[in-house]
Amino acid sequence: MANTGWDEFEIGAMLRTFDGEAGDIASTLQEDRNYTQNSSFSASVADWRLEKPVFNKDYCIDCQFCWVYCPDISIISRDKKMIGIDMDHCKGCGICVEVCPTNPKSLLMFPEQADEETEIAGWPAKEDKEK
């Protein structure tokens, strides 16, 4: 793709999302879809991110708030269970952390280079709510 010449692509400033027909796309999971190399799903934009969210499933109540609010469809949820984060497309905006209702939060932002296991081991404790 990157090295093809001017005569080797389809005309128009146009890119296809899928190889072949889309088919029953609504009930096909992203990982099972036949995305082309040109689809934004095939491209990693992880290097846009300065901070990353880390998910700690010990506190998650599967409320799906993060899934609803994520502007980049980067919260991976299956059968209404939070599984993790699509780190190829997450831009590190922090909205998932902001909307997480648990105490302590199940998602927290850390520097991009932080080690996930270390951060989970040192996860903050439950905060006492002031009465």
Next chain:
Amino acid sequence: MAFDKLELNDIEVWDGNHAAAQALRQAQVDVVSAYPITPSTAIVEGYAKFKSDNLVEGEFVMVESEHAAMSGCIGAAAAGGRVATATASQGLALMAETLYQASGMRLPIILNIVNRALAAPLNVNCDHSDMYMVRDSGWIQFDAFSPQEAYDLNLIAFRVSEDHSVRLPAVVNQDGFLTSHTAQGIHTLTDDAAFNFVGEYKPMNDMLDFEHPVTHGVQTEEDWHFEHKARQHSDTMNIVPGKIDEVFAAFEELSGRKYNQVETYNMEDAEVAVVCMGSSVETAREVAGEMRAKGIKAGVVGLRVVRPFPFMKIAEILKDVKAVAALDRSAPGGAAGMLFNEIAGSLFNTDSKMLLSGYIYGLGGRDLTKKHLVDLYTELQANADAGKLLTQQQQFIGVRGPKLAFL
């Protein structure tokens, strides 16, 4: 949803704007997205009237500006519809950004430009400065010299533009007021004959094909932009001219009216010739005939296809002519006129010893009279007899005040 057909007389009295509107109706355009501007308004107004009278099955989208008008056309064309609109002058200037989007996205849209001067000073009358402004925008450009040709070229433009080997938008130019508001007898095609000539619209990469989702108008940077533009230029240069000739031939078979990328009158043995566009071509033809009676072998070349510029055809037609005048109806802005430059480029690396001079005329609707052309042919003949240019290379015709000459 059914719509009614019109029973047309074999000859109808239409002006250029109404002729273009009738062609849009007969082509069964799906979407006209438009903003009114003198002198083009009657084209899109005409389509709107046909729609309200149930004579077309389409959408008329009234938008807030010409920029939005062409943007609407681009969206409708990407969605998979047959699309057309009209504008002029300042409206075209506001559209300019989106014209490049349309051609780069390879969307077949038909734009009627009813040629009008660009302000300032504000002026609603004819010159070709709007046509010239967008000549590098990647659109195919046809030029109609009369209302009949505005009708015919609209039908021809759809068929060329929408061909899957072409997929480039096309402009049909006609002179503001001189053509757009001048009524003449138009030889019509029946609704069925016209539509069959244009053909059913065949979508390509349309957004309404939900089984094959596409993203239109993508971004490419230094890694891909050049290849896209190279492909577009290659198709414009290598595919479009042949397709235009093919469609011209099919139209002649249907209507008996023959079009050429470069129209010629009395050029077989011409020693002096005028190259021009728009309604001036008919005036020049008349004068050339009269010059023949005076013993001057005068000819006229009318440019039917402005883009892609018929470089080789112009070179072939003009190679043996002794003196040629390029008539540019646009303020040259610090250069020779466009026709002067293109003709000079066509002949430069050939054996032609043609004497080429450029004339700026008719700005803001100033008349080009027969007297002007008689004087012009006389001047060309003097150049031809002397074997050299007796004037400077660029002159102004019909402007008051001391004589202007440059270069």
